[in-house]
Amino acid sequence: MLRRERRSVVATEAIGPYTLLRVERGTVDPGRPGQFFMLEAPGRLLPRPMSLALAPPGELAFLIDPIGPGTRALCCLDPGDRVGVLGPLGNGFDLEVERPLLVGGGIGVAPLPYLSEQLGGPPAVLGFRTSWHAEAAELVPNAEVVLEPTYVTEAMNSGHDVLACGPEPMLEAVRRLTPHAQLAWEAPMACGFGACYGCVVEIDGELKRLCVEGPVLAAA
């Protein structure tokens, strides 16, 4: 069930260049892996979409790449600070798969720890720019890690139900290899629940709001 709440920060942890932001869960439903939350740091005008990375008892945890002012504000929070939390939002991954293979690139690994937990720890292939970025792989059990210039698509075995999240070129490459993959896409989002049309993308020749139709879409 969708809830908008102000919740206290429990802790922040550095994982390579990323920050794991742990927030008190309260009565907020963690939702399905691949769904996202709009997180609003104190004093920031607009919230930012973040996938749920982990749902330990009593907490919601988000893995954040500090690439701009909104994400940096979230990474700089201290324990006890209050953060606005709206979610769970959008459509997550379909968990009814027989032979799951998780595929992630860079900060696209963010939803995979929770997804892995819900699927019982299936194999994963994760790609990163550097070994520093690859420290995030510690959150995903059974993961094979590749570093550039090797790409995740070179390490993917066939015959799996692929569930992937990562940068657009990676998702396009995964889509070409596995037309039945489930792919978690990104677009800039202002509201997260269908009101602003800021996240409109073309899907099958039609303009659709990614926050409502996605972010997880079937590759085909």
Ligand SMILES: Cc1cc2nc3c(=O)[nH]c(=O)nc-3n(C[C@H](O)[C@H](O)[C@H](O)COP(=O)(O)OP(=O)(O)OC[C@H]3O[C@@H](n4cnc5c(N)ncnc54)[C@H](O)[C@@H]3O)c2cc1C
């Ligand atoms: C459904 C969803 C889930 C996400 N989950 C995570 C997550 O778990 N962890 C995480 O670190 N990030 C995640 N993101 C991306 C994150 O929301 C953006 O990086 C963030 O909003 C950037 O805000 P900013 O103010 O820090 O930087 P901005 O100043 O807003 O942006 C910095 C740069 O990134 C570009 N940019 C911003 N947002 C996006 C976007 N969504 N897609 C493509 N380019 C963008 C901008 O054009 C600009 O060049 C997710 C995005 C979506 C849509």
Ligand code: FES
């Ligand atoms: S983010 Fe507002 S409609 Fe999708």
